[in-house]
Amino acid sequence: MIGLPQASGFAGRVDGLFDTLLALSGVVVLGVFVVMIWFCVKYRHGSSADRKGEAHRHLGVELTWTLIPMAMFIGLFAWSVKLWVVLRTPPADATPIYVVAKQWMWKVQHVGGQREINTLHVPLGQPIRLVMTSQDVIHSFYVPAFRVKQDVLPDRYTDLWFTATKTGTYHLFCAEFCGTDHARMGGEVVVMTPADYANWLHAHAGTGLAAQGAAMFRRFGCSGCHDPHAGVHAPDLDNLYGSTVPLANGSQVLADERYLHDAIMLPKLQVAAGYAPIMPSYQDRIDESDVLALIAYLKSRSNHPEIVDEYR
Amino acid sequence: MSTAERIAPSYLEEGFSLRSWLGTRDHKRIAILYALGITFFFFLGGLAAALIRLELVTPAGDVLSAETYNKVFTFHGVVMVWFFLIPSIPATLGNFLLPLMIGARDMAFPRLNLFSWYLYIVGGLFTIACLLLGGVDTGWTFYTPFSTMFSNSNVMLAVVGVFVVGFSSIFTGLNFIVTIHTMRAPGMTWFRLPLFVWSMYAVALVMMLATPVLAMTLALIALERLFGVGIFDPALGGDPLLFQHFFWFYSHPAVYIMVLPAMGVVSELITAGVRRRIFGYKFMVWAIVGIAVVGFLVWGHHMFVSGQSMYAGIIFSILSFIIAVPSAIKVFNWTATLYKGDISFTAPLLYALGFVGLFMLGGLTGLFLAATALDVSLTDTYFVVAHFHYIMVGGSVMAYLGGIHYWWPKITGRLYSEAWARFAAILMFFGFNLTFFPQYVLGWEGMPRRYHEYLPQYQVLNVLSSAGATILAVSYLLPLGYLLWSLRHGARAGANPWNAQGLEWTTPSPPTLHNFEETPQVTGGPYAYEQP
Numbered sequence: 001m002i003g004l005p006q007a008s009g010f011a012g013r014v015d016g017l018f019d020t021l022l023a024l025s026g027v028v029v030l031g032v033f034v035v036m037i038w039f040c041v042k043y044r045h046g047s048s049a050d051r052k053g054e055a056h057r058h059l060g061v062e063l064t065w066t067l068i069p070m071a072m073f074i075g076l077f078a079w080s081v082k083l084w085v086v087l088r089t090p091p092a093d094a095t096p097i098y099v100v101a102k103q104w105m106w107k108v109q110h111v112g113g114q115r116e117i118n119t120l121h122v123p124l125g126q127p128i129r130l131v132m133t134s135q136d137v138i139h140s141f142y143v144p145a146f147r148v149k150q151d152v153l154p155d156r157y158t159d160l161w162f163t164a165t166k167t168g169t170y171h172l173f174c175a176e177f178c179g180t181d182h183a184r185m186g187g188e189v190v191v192m193t194p195a196d197y198a199n200w201l202h203a204h205a206g207t208g209l210a211a212q213g214a215a216m217f218r219r220f221g222c223s224g225c226h227d228p229h230a231g232v233h234a235p236d237l238d239n240l241y242g243s244t245v246p247l248a249n250g251s252q253v254l255a256d257e258r259y260l261h262d263a264i265m266l267p268k269l270q271v272a273a274g275y276a277p278i279m280p281s282y283q284d285r286i287d288e289s290d291v292l293a294l295i296a297y298l299k300s301r302s303n304h305p306e307i308v309d310e311y312r
Numbered sequence: 313m314s315t316a317e318r319i320a321p322s323y324l325e326e327g328f329s330l331r332s333w334l335g336t337r338d339h340k341r342i343a344i345l346y347a348l349g350i351t352f353f354f355f356l357g358g359l360a361a362a363l364i365r366l367e368l369v370t371p372a373g374d375v376l377s378a379e380t381y382n383k384v385f386t387f388h389g390v391v392m393v394w395f396f397l398i399p400s401i402p403a404t405l406g407n408f409l410l411p412l413m414i415g416a417r418d419m420a421f422p423r424l425n426l427f428s429w430y431l432y433i434v435g436g437l438f439t440i441a442c443l444l445l446g447g448v449d450t451g452w453t454f455y456t457p458f459s460t461m462f463s464n465s466n467v468m469l470a471v472v473g474v475f476v477v478g479f480s481s482i483f484t485g486l487n488f489i490v491t492i493h494t495m496r497a498p499g500m501t502w503f504r505l506p507l508f509v510w511s512m513y514a515v516a517l518v519m520m521l522a523t524p525v526l527a528m529t530l531a532l533i534a535l536e537r538l539f540g541v542g543i544f545d546p547a548l549g550g551d552p553l554l555f556q557h558f559f560w561f562y563s564h565p566a567v568y569i570m571v572l573p574a575m576g577v578v579s580e581l582i583t584a585g586v587r588r589r590i591f592g593y594k595f596m597v598w599a600i601v602g603i604a605v606v607g608f609l610v611w612g613h614h615m616f617v618s619g620q621s622m623y624a625g626i627i628f629s630i631l632s633f634i635i636a637v638p639s640a641i642k643v644f645n646w647t648a649t650l651y652k653g654d655i656s657f658t659a660p661l662l663y664a665l666g667f668v669g670l671f672m673l674g675g676l677t678g679l680f681l682a683a684t685a686l687d688v689s690l691t692d693t694y695f696v697v698a699h700f701h702y703i704m705v706g707g708s709v710m711a712y713l714g715g716i717h718y719w720w721p722k723i724t725g726r727l728y729s730e731a732w733a734r735f736a737a738i739l740m741f742f743g744f745n746l747t748f749f750p751q752y753v754l755g756w757e758g759m760p761r762r763y764h765e766y767l768p769q770y771q772v773l774n775v776l777s778s779a780g781a782t783i784l785a786v787s788y789l790l791p792l793g794y795l796l797w798s799l800r801h802g803a804r805a806g807a808n809p810w811n812a813q814g815l816e817w818t819t820p821s822p823p824t825l826h827n828f829e830e831t832p833q834v835t836g837g838p839y840a841y842e843q844p
Binding site: 003004013014017018021025028029032033035036039040043044045049050051052053058061062065066069070073074076077079080081083084085087088089103136137138140142144145147148149150151153154155156158171173174175176177178179180181182183184266269283 | 373378379382449450451455457458462463546547549550551552553586591592595617618619622625626629630633634636637640641643644645647648650651652653654655656657665668669672673676677679680682683684685686688689691692693756757758760761762763764765766767769843
């Protein structure tokens, strides 16, 4: 399509479907318009066209123009779903980058501790998985050149993945109306060669995200209860991420990012079996970026692999 | 001149006092009351649209502040959806024509009918109060938690307005259903009903089943906003996506509340203009019913990127493709109705043909949005804005105006100027396409909707769209002018100026209070135009 670069692995495939549908629609519109105009001219009032006879048997015609579109629709659906599943299933080796949206900016945290606002630097040719959440209302992360968009919600992590295929700078938009400065909640995605990206990471390296989380773990007093030597009966957090946690209500939950987030912010929601519900909520004391650092720290204490949840 | 045959005075001559109007139980007068309200809100909502298009002429946000812009598009949406589109055809043409078309004297519940109008007005007053007190900035969709915990505008007034007007819809739906079930003239069997009546029946069912969900959802917003009960806001333990499910469970069927009546109107207009039976009557009926039923099962296609699961996306995608089938059937049948017709290009037929063309473009672009992988790119961009304006403005408004022209002689007893009306219909078709076609391209090129400022690369298409909007505005003002002019200066209409079929044309123009002197006996199906 004119004007819009194809800068991700999806772009060409999405455009292929789009162009096919566009061509099919064009044929249908043209066909119906031609027939309509032909009838309108031929059977205009006063013309001498033959109007005798009436087609009483409509069934064949009706079935034709019911079943043919139906078959086409199912074909298009199948094609689209195939692509949809790819779009929604991040590969296990995708590099996670954390994104927190708030009115009206995008805050990005890399695993190495690099932070950016309204800009996202990514390497060429490597699958990237954005793990995103919002600090307030619903936002939506949209990069037209990549053909990707995903809403960012305040109560969960949503993810979005892509592999950039062309170096350059591309527009980033917020696509879900989020209040006064919605139109200004934009930025850019910078795609760099792996070598340039490595340099960029090096130049902007800070304390790693997990190390930041470790510091917070002490600062917010988490270690006071969750340290193995603490006197309080609290769950051990080693190998927690990625494990299956039995809950007090008898059910089980996979300790993914959302579980860890909720355990910090809304601890009463899912109480681990065998523990008193004494964990206080940190909702008013920790912001979403800090929660992400804490999660990174907990991930560093776990041998379980990164969970790439296809149910999201 | 039909007064020669007339025994009783027309419904317009039954009383001239304000009280005879505001206290009327005559379905025809109630239809006129609605028409006044709807016209007022249409031009008010149109004014908001004009401000939006003016702002978007330049990339910078230089005419309105961001806050005002957000309030203006919210007002445009709320007014156009709930105070114009949803009541437009059902409450005016439906109210006026339903009893006439089935051979009844009035609606089943005339008092409830008037009460529905008062609810509409009360809802409208809340909405106007909301505007005067500073407006609301949530978008017509009231997405949570923005609407409940973050917006500082008059959310409650807007919510109450919509809540109240919803009951107007529910009662109108109830009235239609009971009327169609119980008051059909002898011989008026279900498969002899004009398609317009079928569309009113389907729409009444949708109104009754879907609108209560909206009322409930709005009540929950009020609970959360006023009392901090955690339903949608995660900070209170709520779920923001729950709101979207509730909202679209109503608002997607609401799209069919807006377009099914238009399909009904167009079927009447085409058969009268072409002087042929409708092609495939039963398929048309089942298509209406099919759309109404499946319309309840596709709401999740508004939420493909919302955080809804991938599998839900797949189910909603296939159902959305399937609902396109009955729409396609209708377009093909309307086209086939032209075959071997005796076609006079009157203004109503021009409006109807315009509807078919624009509805087809709107419907086909709906397939793009039903395809999940494409929707990821297209949702929340101008592509969606263009798509639903093709259906609702290109489709429903064209059909509404076509219907107003077609039945104008029946409603008012006067003939309007055909030349002006044809000119307006053609102008509207071109103005509409110039306004909204560029928005498809804008959307595909990535311009998000609800943007007060935009990147300079999108300017050319936005200027085209705004230019089209001025033409469109002229084409909407024209009918207002020549139709009002005809009330005083138009030639008097006979009972059946189009020489059309249908019970409504057997009554005098305008009809008498009780519509029919004697209960009509129906002996055949609709559209019994003579075939050579």
